[in-house]
Amino acid sequence: MQTPFKLSLSAQDIACERGGRTLFRNLDFAVEPGQALLVSGPNGAGKTSLLRQLAGLLPLAGGRLVTDGADADTPIAELSHYVGHLNAAKTAFTVRENLAFWADFLAEGQGDPADHLAGALAAFGLGELGRLPAGLLSAGQKRKLALSRLFAAPRPLWLLDEPSVSLDVASVKKLDGAMRDHLKAGGIAVVSTHVPLETKFTHTLDLGLERAA
């Protein structure tokens, strides 16, 4: 379904500071193509901050992030999909318009946006809701709309912050399936979640332990 990715990502000695507080430091991990990293820890340990650092939204307070297998000039932000707590969906747009914009905007120069749009509408079964305004969707459907963005453009690194919030059991299964396919295609995923997923995480990182140490 996708071209095989061959991106690997490693964090070397990275640190994070928020409002003068050090959330974590001396953090190391390495994720190879097809591998997934589970980030856990208590509230306020810095799970969201770590994901935002990987997405290029929050600067590192120390250390560095290294990618291998991609253009050295491409910032990690452009190699990754960040799905945070907020759904980034426009209530005044229909489901289809929302995803069509992301396909046009994010997948520039990466094939036909129409194909990506079709894939994104199909991924979480939002196709039949396509003509409805996103403002009418339930919380779970809005979450699915946010996750469908993962298919609006092919990107090797998925950064998912509590992706399963408000999803029903069937949708969590779909998410698991999507992750499995993504990893099979050589993609990598960094996920923070409280709900156990079926996806086999090759690495885990407990920020609570890091902090106590």
Added chain:
Amino acid sequence: MNAALALLARDVKLAWREGGAVGVALGFYLVVIVITPLGLGPDLNLLGRIAPGILWVGLLLAGLLSAGRIFDNDYEDGTLDVLAAGPLPLSVVAGVKCLAHWLATGIPLVLIAPLLALLLNLPMGSVPSLMLAMLAGTPAVSFLAGIGASLTLGLRRSGLLLALLVVPLYVPVLIFGVSAVTPYVTGPNSLWPPFLILCALSLASMVLAPLASAAAIRNALR
């Protein structure tokens, strides 16, 4: 290029769809123009003389009122996070969004200005130069407002603060905007020097303001 066009089209569409943002700005402009003669008295000679100034001040206020939404809605719902990770540099994203504000709000404001000029007894001969000056000056209005909008992202009372930050920056636009119209009203001065300066102000803000906005957005997202 496609990404920039997609963003531009999206923002213009949203401006017309999301809660009638454009309509509110136009209505606000009308209200400002209507209450001014009520405060000054119905002396048509006086109104005709000060009409360019009132029309410009009203336009700046209406532009400011609608400026918050250039970035705020996208900040609130997380869209800005994703836009920042797109293929465009953030300064281009900021510039395109300000351009969309100009197209969706600035131009409609300019288009109703002649109608409002009738209420203020602006001489008919001045209307073309009024519209020309406003078309040349409103890009600066949108792009400078973008700086204020990006600096006040997610703050309490952001609308009032935005006005306090941006109004001093509007001083040159206001002065040259009114000067470009007044020669017809008061005397023989040429329209062109203030008009050309307005163009320069707009071009300079289109180049420089997105850089400031992008830095401010980065700062707000972290």
Added chain:
Amino acid sequence: MISLANPTRFLGLVDKVLPWLSALVVILLGTGLYLSFFVAPPDYQQGETVRIMFIHVPAAWLAMFGYTVIAIAALGTLIWRHPLADVAAKTAAPIGATFTFVALVTGSLWGKPMWGTYWVWDARLTSMLVLFLLYLGLIALWQSIDELGRAGRAAAILALVGAINIPIIKFSVDWWNTLHQPASVFRTGGPTIDPALLTPLFVMAAGFTALFVLLHLMAMRAEILRRRVRALQQTQVERAALAEA
């Protein structure tokens, strides 16, 4: 310079400098005021009111100086990420705004006998007024953002935007003024200044500058200490949170 980068070293230096600087301010301002009020002759045209200039001109000069300090410190915040740069900019803003206000008040006091009214939309006074608005915006932005780092960077961006705009605003206000009023009426000092008036002016300018530096150093010291208290309170909260867990 590197030794100054450390806030603790900076505080030590401030403690050493302050007594000397205070003495300098007292001497300069004392001499300057004496020269301004008792030695300088009254102007043949403006009479005794010319003495207001000895306050007004240095205050106006420091109003610009204050903004320059903020703009340079803004570069320090954004480019070199120097921890003291934001402290310097944040504390310079209220001081600069106060000098701007003094310049506006003395300008309007001078205007009453000269122009017969307290406020005239004279080009210089109007530019000063816009500068005052820029100061107010900066101070308001600092106060609206709780997180110190974000507030500092946002204010730095605004300060640089303002610095680029100040010459343009000045130019446009001058243009506007000549368009609406004949320029000759509003020449403040006249084309030539008597040397007898020049000496007190320079002494007062030096005294005001020293006063600015003194106030700024004291305000920076207070701000550094305030931030330390805040950091200590934060660690206290964190310890309490860890103890609960």
